[in-house]
Amino acid sequence: MPPSDNVTRGHNSRLQGNYGEAYVRAMAASIGLRVSKEEPEPEGVDLLVSKVATDRHRSRTRAEFQVKTTAAAGYHDGVIRYSLRRPDYLALTGTVGVELDIRRYLILVVVPTDMASWAVPGEDCLALNRQAYWADLMGPPVIDDDQQSLTVSVPCTNLLTPTTLLALVSRNYEEVA
Numbered sequence: 001m002p003p004s005d006n007v008t009r010g011h012n013s014r015l016q017g018n019y020g021e022a023y024v025r026a027m028a029a030s031i032g033l034r035v036s037k038e039e040p041e042p043e044g045v046d047l048l049v050s051k052v053a054t055d056r057h058r059s060r061t062r063a064e065f066q067v068k069t070t071a072a073a074g075y076h077d078g079v080i081r082y083s084l085r086r087p088d089y090l091a092l093t094g095t096v097g098v099e100l101d102i103r104r105y106l107i108l109v110v111v112p113t114d115m116a117s118w119a120v121p122g123e124d125c126l127a128l129n130r131q132a133y134w135a136d137l138m139g140p141p142v143i144d145d146d147q148q149s150l151t152v153s154v155p156c157t158n159l160l161t162p163t164t165l166l167a168l169v170s171r172n173y174e175e176v177a
Contacts, residue, residue: 012115019118020069020109021046023128024160031162033169044091045104049169063169064104066092073110079153080133082108086143089150093141105168106135108154132160134168 021037024047028035034050050062066088074081084092084106094100109132111118120127135154143150158164 015115016069016071016111017067019111020067020107020132023109023132024049024065024067024107024165026128027132027160027162027165031166033166044088049165051166051169061170062102063171064102065107066104067107067109069109069111071111071113073108075156078156080108080110080156081151082154083149083151086148086150089137089143089152090141092137093139095139100138103136103138103168103171106137106152106154107160108133108135134158134160134164 025035028049032051034052036048036050037046038048044066045064046067047065048062049065050060052060068082068084068088070080070082092104092106094104096103110130112129117129120129133154133156135152135158137152
């Protein structure tokens with residue numbers, strides 16, 4: 001019996017999610033950041049990215065990231081509209097020092113619709129295709145008690161680059177906002 005559409009959709013969704021996390025890992029590795037994944041995975045946190053200083057005290061700055069992917073990004077008026085399930089949204093809200101230990105961000109990786117185009121080898125490179133964007137949803141949640149999802153706006157100006165990833169992890173948020 002062939003797999004149902006739900007099984008196929010679920011499998012493709014997991015593959016797409018793995019690609020999104022690999023995309024962020026590759027970007028972090030390109031600038032010497034450490035990436036880890038807690039087991040079991042905390043709700044709403046996919047990756048922990050850290051910068052360890054080279055000084056004697058080995059100080060560390062870090063941030064947590066929820067990584068989502070989409071092949072059907074809805075670009076409108078300079079933002080991408082993306083629907084988050086209630087628990088995923090709530091995991092990205094709060095105040096550091098009150099509900100959360102460290103900052104959390106949403107990373108939205110826009111992937112090509114054709115899986116064969118996700119990573120394309122070149123003569124001297126491997127191109128990870130499409131883009132990733134970030135959003136800061138920290139602060140009090142803005143969702144009704146009975147609401148099961150919320151559509152958030154991810155600014156297209158918040159392109160995730162090695163520079164912006166380093167700034168987010170280094171707590172230099174003002175530099176990238």
